[in-house]
Amino acid sequence: MNLAILQARMSSTRLPNKVLKKVNDKELLAYECERLLKSKKIDKLIIATSNDKSDDVIENFGTEYNIEVFRGSLNDVLSRYYECAKEFRDKENIDDLNIIRVTGDCPIIDTEVIDEVIQSFEDNDIDYASNTLVPTYPDGMDIEICTFEALKYAFNNATLKSDREHVTLYIKNSEKFKKFNYEAKNDFSNLRLTVDEQNDFDLIKDILENLYPVNNDFTYLDVISYMTRNPNLFFINSSIKRDEGLEKSLKEEGRI
Template identity: 35%
Template sequence: MRIAAIVQARMGSTRLPGKVLRPLGGVPVIQWIYERLSKCRNLDQIVVATGESAADDEFAETLKRLGIPVFRGSEHDVLDRYYRAARAIRADAVVRITGDCPLIDPAVVDAVVARFNEGQPELRYVSNINPPTYPDGLDVEVFTIEALYQAWRQSEWASEREHVTPYMRNRPDLFPQDHIRCEKDYSHYRWTLDEERDWSFLTALVSLASDKGWEPREVSFPEWLSLIESHSDLTGRNEGILRNEGEMKSLAADRKVK
């Protein structure tokens, strides 16, 4: 089975425009994500799926200069972008990663993919988000190309098209699924990048790792935890932001699109 990670990312974030190219520790956020995913043992390919609008032209060119494979598709119908990217690279299964997760952990990704592989051929969807027990920013979902195709054909609501997996997640009868949990609930930690406050937290965290003599892009999930727990004041920088706020807003303004 050919398993590919598809990272959805574009320049037009409403809350933090251009965040994917912000230099975190001197390196663009998207490069963090690509390099960390490159350490996964259970992935055959990694591609960044971005939009086709002029706003993403510079981003696509930057990806090419960095040697990061890129696919361009629909700006707002992200489900369509995912399906066409998966078909283009001939993936049998897709790992969904979002472009706001610079601390995505290769060991966590491998664990979710391993659970998916163990459950074949029955399982069609596996994640670590139902319920969330990992920090926000370490979210991983994996699903078969057949499940993606079915969602692509049948999803009718704007929220389903924008957020890719709700059609699968909400229909376990159609998509046999499993979920992994962390040994302890760390879901109250926020390691994602959606707001300026998140940027303040991440830059301070990366700076602390560098001060310890660590190479930040190689720091593991347990090491980040130890660093944060010894500097508890850090988490106050981005407290109070709702997890999956974008998806909740989409649901509140949902409409049929097909």
């Protein structure tokens, strides 16, 4: 069974409350959930937020949209994932559970890409698959999947703050696990379709306002086509580095 856990919180430092910012009177988180729920490979979606009072509104969001919400540690996101997955696994009595990790800053994540990455995981005898080990997709199309056993091992063995905060970092860096990187046909990794800062939101807002009313299932290639016709859009957030939050964590620990 494939369980997608979508991590979301209100206390983002660079763009607070970003997941519930609205475009066309609809929350970014709602757009993302809509796309995840259209996946043919995801069996269950749970939003994993924190126990912090600021995230009460995310629990209310889940109630409004009839999506289950799990609440756990604010900063130890690895434990939040593991406890969420374990609770679901035990409740449903599932022996073979795979965990799909998605972050709440990817409101236009491509459903087709999600299913392709999951399929690559299912087709190979591996512990972890993603399209992020060597990025070729735009930032904002990130999807990861691992076995429950791999997540449990990381939970029990990861000690560094960065490994606890970034969930799959321990798995990515460990030689213990068999991993697979799913690559795009063309490298668009320099493109940002995620929401970390105001400039990111400005771009996503433009994309949703212009593409969603015409075709709510638009793909990342549709986005690139639209931006190519409107080349000024490429420069809105081009100065922001990919994975700045991760880089900051690793620098603080002297890992890079």
